[in-house]
Amino acid sequence: xxxEVKNLKVRxxxxxILKGIDLTVKSGQVHAIMGPNGSGKSTFARALSGHPGYxxxxxxxxxxxxxxxxxxxxxxAREGVFMxxxxxxxxxxxxxxxxLKAALNAKRKHQGLDELDAxxxxxxxxxxxxxxxxxxxxxxRSVNEGFSGGEKKxxxxxxxxxxxxxxxxxxxxxxxxxxDALRVVSEGVNAMRSPERxxxxxxxxxxxxxxxxxxxxxxxxxxRIVRSGGKELALELEEKGYVGQAVGARK
Amino acid sequence: xxxLVQAPTWVKERRQxxxxxxxxxxxPTTRMEDWRFTNVAPIADTKFAAAHGxxxxxxxxxxxxGVAGSLRLAIVNGQFAAGLSDLSxxxxxxxxxxxxxGARDGTDGLxxxxxxxxxxxxxxxxxxxxxxxxxGVAIFVAAGASxxxxxxxxxxxxxxxxxxxxxxxxxxxxxxxxQVRIAQTFIGVPGDFYFNNAVAEVVxxxxxxxxxxxxxxESERAFHVANIQAHxxxxxxxxxxxxxxxxxxxxxxxxxxxxxxxxxxxxxxxYLADGDRLxxxxxxxxxxxxxxxxxxxxxxxxxxxxxxxxxxxxxxxIDAQKTDAKQTNRxxxxxxxxxxxxxxxxxxxxxxxxxxHGAAVGQLDEEAMFYLQARGLTRIAARDMLLHAFAGEVLExxxxxxxxxxxxxxxxxxxxxDVELAK
Numbered sequence: 209x210x211x212e213v214k215n216l217k218v219r220x221x222x223x224x225i226l227k228g229i230d231l232t233v234k235s236g237q238v239h240a241i242m243g244p245n246g247s248g249k250s251t252f253a254r255a256l257s258g259h260p261g262y263x264x265x266x267x268x269x270x271x272x273x274x275x276x277x278x279x280x281x282x283x284x285a286r287e288g289v290f291m292x293x294x295x296x297x298x299x300x301x302x303x304x305x306x307x308l309k310a311a312l313n314a315k316r317k318h319q320g321l322d323e324l325d326a327x328x329x330x331x332x333x334x335x336x337x338x339x340x341x342x343x344x345x346x347x348x349r350s351v352n353e354g355f356s357g358g359e360k361k362x363x364x365x366x367x368x369x370x371x372x373x374x375x376x377x378x379x380x381x382x383x384x385x386x387x388d389a390l391r392v393v394s395e396g397v398n399a400m401r402s403p404e405r406x407x408x409x410x411x412x413x414x415x416x417x418x419x420x421x422x423x424x425x426x427x428x429x430x431x432r433i434v435r436s437g438g439k440e441l442a443l444e445l446e447e448k449g450y451v452g453q454a455v456g457a458r459k
Numbered sequence: 460x461x462x463l464v465q466a467p468t469w470v471k472e473r474r475q476x477x478x479x480x481x482x483x484x485x486x487p488t489t490r491m492e493d494w495r496f497t498n499v500a501p502i503a504d505t506k507f508a509a510a511h512g513x514x515x516x517x518x519x520x521x522x523x524x525g526v527a528g529s530l531r532l533a534i535v536n537g538q539f540a541a542g543l544s545d546l547s548x549x550x551x552x553x554x555x556x557x558x559x560x561g562a563r564d565g566t567d568g569l570x571x572x573x574x575x576x577x578x579x580x581x582x583x584x585x586x587x588x589x590x591x592x593x594x595g596v597a598i599f600v601a602a603g604a605s606x607x608x609x610x611x612x613x614x615x616x617x618x619x620x621x622x623x624x625x626x627x628x629x630x631x632x633x634x635x636x637x638q639v640r641i642a643q644t645f646i647g648v649p650g651d652f653y654f655n656n657a658v659a660e661v662v663x664x665x666x667x668x669x670x671x672x673x674x675x676x677e678s679e680r681a682f683h684v685a686n687i688q689a690h691x692x693x694x695x696x697x698x699x700x701x702x703x704x705x706x707x708x709x710x711x712x713x714x715x716x717x718x719x720x721x722x723x724x725x726x727x728x729x730y731l732a733d734g735d736r737l738x739x740x741x742x743x744x745x746x747x748x749x750x751x752x753x754x755x756x757x758x759x760x761x762x763x764x765x766x767x768x769x770x771x772x773x774x775x776x777i778d779a780q781k782t783d784a785k786q787t788n789r790x791x792x793x794x795x796x797x798x799x800x801x802x803x804x805x806x807x808x809x810x811x812x813x814x815x816h817g818a819a820v821g822q823l824d825e826e827a828m829f830y831l832q833a834r835g836l837t838r839i840a841a842r843d844m845l846l847h848a849f850a851g852e853v854l855e856x857x858x859x860x861x862x863x864x865x866x867x868x869x870x871x872x873x874x875x876x877d878v879e880l881a882k
Binding site: 280282286290291293297299307310318351367371 | 836851
């Protein structure tokens with residue numbers, strides 16, 4: 209089992225947002241977490257990534273059998289957890305390629321692999337850029353600084369492609385994307401699907417799931433998973449909306 | 460002192476005038492506006508021995524900061540050390556003189572400029588330096604000469620365990636239309652206790668372009684006072700970049716007077732202080748004539764119980780119409796105990812000018828920290844990356860690549876040296 213979330217409760221600034229989440233993700237699976245605004249779906253992704261603003265009040269998360277919540281955010285990342293941010297942070301003065309190389313080498317070092325020099329790194333990167341239709345110039349810009357919404361999301365997926373995570377958390381990666389960008393980003397994700405890699409895709413809209421077809425769909429409402437099903441559940445939600453998916457509707 | 464006897468009358472007179480001035484005002488106190496936050500009692504209360512001659516580690520220190528491809532001028536305990544300098548590739552259009560020998564030999568231009576750029580009344584430590592005027596270096600750049608080779612003045616101070624005071628002195632006279640890049644590194648034996656009281660005077664001729672890099676890597680127990688004053692003639696360009704990571708107490712006074720139309724100056728700096736260091740920077744920009752521009756950017760990183768003072772004075776005189784002046788001072792406080800006193804001081808007497816100033820004091824951006832960590836960087840690596848980016852805006856302006864590389868390395872070493880910084 210890659211990821212086991214048991215009764216996870218999370219508080220943000222004295223407000224309990226997640227009220228007991230249970231979720232099991234096996235290797236190679238794609239799980240979609242859907243739900244209306246404020247249901248707690250982004251909180252779920254951020255809590256798993258280790259954001260310090262999200263206080264775990266109860267529950268357990270096992271990642272490859274290890275206590276994920278006991279790891280610092282950077283350790284989670286080096287162990288193969290990746291989060292594509294809903295709002296990627298602009299970092300003036302930090303070169304995108306320089307940062308990504310440092311991140312990749314931190315991970316490689318952790319895995320006992322040799323660090324890549326600039327030349328080898330560029331070889332890795334060039335391939336990924338092509339798949340995602342990203343211009344080389346994005347490498348030499350400061351991380352996310354002055355990027356359009358679409359460029360930011362594409363840069364996230366580009367980072368993911370280079371870092372090759374075991375578990376990828378995509379936090380509303382579709383928000384702010386036009387249809388062409390959505391297609392490119394989805395193709396980037398789909399190209400990475402493999403039996404050794406799992407995805408948790410957080411999204412408000414079913415649209416993304418036309419491109420990234422999930423194995424399972426979970427509906428989050430008021431901090432709890434109220435329904436789970438296959439990919440057809442997303443279509444049902446598209447038709448009927450989130451109304452009526454409140455706690456108790458599961459029956 | 461033998462040197463007193465040898466010096467020509469004009470040197471003796473200027474020295475005497477300064478000595479009288481210093482005797483009258485003495486060491487500054489915190490009752491004086493310009494010294495409100497900087498208590499120099501630790502300097503005034505210490506009996507420093509006058510530094511003479513070299514010391515054991517001087518040659519090693521000098522080579523440790525060598526900048527490949529530069530013309531090296533060594534100043535050891537305030538005295539020009541020809542033997543430790545490297546003048547083998549003296550570029551065309553440059554004249555170098557040790558101040559003592561130059562004064563004795565009547566070197567052209569020395570009497571005209573030495574101790575003339577300064578107003579000793581406004582700067583007690585510069586008066587003290589001038590009162591002790593004995594040696595140092597003078598650099599003359601011929602009109603029209605474009606000097607590609609950077610000039611690196613390495614200023615080392617130490618007394619083999621004895622607390623010494625040195626008063627190094629530099630004069631730069633750049634002729635009309637000339638171009639030159641000069642760096643001055645200050646360094647001592649780590650852990651040594653001494654007082655370095657430096658002065659540099661820079662005369663930027665009409666249309667000349669002078670870069671001055673001030674690289675302060677003194678011993679962490681040293682007192683470092685440096686005063687740089689530049690006069691910029693019409694269409695002249697002067698840039699100063701100060702890089703400060705050393706000393707227990709640093710006081711920089713950097714003054715630029717734009718004395719002709721169409722002049723341009725840059726005054727940038729980055730400082731990093733931890734422990735209980737004090738980094739004080741006072742800048743003064745004198746816009747005396749019309750159509751001049753100035754850009755000023757200072758960035759500070761403070762940890763532990765470090766303190767910083769930034770005072771940025773800009774005077775726009777009544778004739779200085781169409782002045783365009785911009786001043787920015789930013790500081791990052793990495794601990795609750797670190798403090799900064801930031802004070803922009805604009806005095807504008809002309810009515811058709813553009814002057815902006817901004818000061819910002821903050822902490823590391825935690826969202827950016829999390830973003831970097833979430834990609835796998837340790838907290839320290841993430842912090843170093845952000846701090847380096849913060850300082851980078853100033854470091855990028857160092858146009859001597861070998862020196863910039865050295866400063867980058869020194870910056871990261873300094874980041875790692877303190878428990879407060881390293882956590």
